[in-house]
Amino acid sequence: MAEIIENSYYSIYIDNSLQTLALYLDQNKANFSKYFILVDENTHTQCIPYLLAQVKVLQEASILEIDAGEVNKTLKTATGLWEALLENEADRKTLLINLGGGIVTDMGGFVASVFKRGIPFINIPTTLLGQTDAAIGSKTGVDLAFAKNQIGTFAHPLGVFISTTFLKKLPERELLSGMGEVLKYALIDSEQLWNVLKNQELNPKMDFDVFVNECVQIKNNIVEKDWYEQGRRKILNFGHTIGHALESYSMSKGSRSILHGEAVALGIIMELYLSAKLAGFNNEIQQEIQQYILDNFALYPIDKQDFEPLISLMRKDKKNNDSNIAFVLLEDIGKPIYDQFISEDVIINALKYYAQL
Ligand SMILES: NC(=O)c1ccc[n+]([C@@H]2O[C@H](COP(=O)([O-])OP(=O)(O)OC[C@H]3O[C@@H](n4cnc5c(N)ncnc54)[C@H](O)[C@@H]3O)[C@@H](O)[C@H]2O)c1
Structure with a gap:
């Protein structure tokens, strides 16, 4: 049916x-x-x-x-x-x-x-x-x-x-990349989905029908109220401000490109760090989610010399204001806040944090 x-x-x-x-x-x-x-x-x-x-x-x-x-x-x-x-x-x-x-x-x-x-x-x-x-x-x-x-x-x-x-x-790496976006949906909208995810190891034999159904419902509900991204639809960009920059950067370097969903998962590590610093996100849950990502996705290593090009890519994002870069942060699982404009020095702290993982 x-x-x-x-x-x-x-x-x-x-x-x-x-x-x-x-x-x-x-x-x-x-x-x-x-x-x-x-x-x-x-x-x-x-x-x-x-x-x-x-x-x-x-x-x-x-x-x-x-x-x-x-x-x-x-x-x-x-x-x-x-x-x-x-x-x-x-x-x-x-x-x-x-x-x-x-x-x-x-x-x-x-x-x-x-x-x-x-x-x-x-x-x-x-x-x-x-x-x-x-x-x-x-x-x-x-x-x-x-x-x-x-x-x-x-x-x-x-x-x-x-x-x-x-x-x-679909190759296994592509399936797991898709789980990067599934994780995003869980964190912005559904603690229940996060509980399902965290209690099983990601693997190609999972029942993807459940995830597809749940995520389509969540996305459809969000876009239906804000097709042109004037407001709340922006929450779908959680993990994407830094994620997109990492994805583009890895592509421009050509050596080891990362996939979109992988980049989103890694972006989530840094955007959760910012959420804990700036939006009161619980530190323990931040660590738990970070560990889940580290257990399931390969890190894309960066160091000091990569920070400026990454910031420069973030500046190209369509949602920024004049001087600061727009982020979606989480106050809690299921409680995203958008239009959080963050200065470059604070973003660099998030990149430094990720670089030492
Ligand atoms: N428009 C939006 O709202 C939106 C949202 C999220 C992501 N995106 C975009 O989506 C793109 C990433 O999409 P993707 O991860 O699907 O990548 P993709 O389209 O590159 O597909 C991944 C790989 O899997 C192969 N493939 C596809 N289906 C297959 C199948 N059934 N069996 C075997 N191989 C198959 C493809 O040929 C490709 O090599 C990015 O460009 C991203 O920006 C857009």
Whole structure:
């Protein structure tokens, strides 16, 4: 049975068999002139066969493939896709189906939202991170000069179709990266979810359906009240101010890039430190969560010479004011506060704290 989670713009179907997608396409076939499926090379081989077996009408779709990886989430890749759509005579009734992780859904949503001033698209997220976070909430975009998500749009998919069957093919490191965002949801919204997490070791055999369901509900509730991030939606950025900087920095260095969810988990270590210093977060619980992260995620080592470039990346964040950098802090689990503008010297203390772990 499909679980359907709705908001004012679209429905999110959690249905492992994808039969709700087959039905949706059948009921709406008059609205679409043709179908394109956007994939990267991994979702091309690992996910297309299941999709086409479950949703036969998509066997007639054209497939567009991009190279996998955050370094390809660029305007250059987007331009290639717009050219391919044009060459293949896509029109305003063309449906773009984004089949992949957060890179594919961010990229595909962006490409669709501006091609011919907007064509319809749907998201079929295939990573844990995509299913719990990236594919819902209607943010699309690409990176610019290694700075994350600098070019983008708010654009609503027609629907999001989630099948956790795809996760069976996902590499273990990617699954655990997705758990970085799951941890974020627990800390900003659900002590109960944190209790579930802390009492089991992260492993690829966990019941991800439970996490997907819970996180989709949490995110949907938050974005529904603040689509354009004027206020409370900002709490979804907990762990991301420093996390995004670490992710971009590791990418620009090229030696050992860290994954988005890994960067968020490491960002949480530092943003919890700041929460304990500045927002009264309980020190013991801070240590407990930190230990959980250290037990489950590899550290990305930094030292003194990395502090300035990391701060410089944080300054590029879209949510800052003139002199200080915007953070989400926690007063307690489930009690986030946003628009906490913090000076650089205090942030450096958090980086120093992390560097000595
Ligand atoms: N728009 C948003 O609200 C939002 C929220 C969170 C994250 N994001 C973005 O999401 C991106 C990260 O997403 P991600 O972690 O899904 O990364 P990703 O899209 O790079 O996917 C991870 C890897 O797994 C492969 N893959 C995907 N599905 C697979 C499957 N079922 N089986 C085998 N391999 C598979 C991909 O090819 C890729 O190599 C970042 O760019 C981040 O900024 C966006």
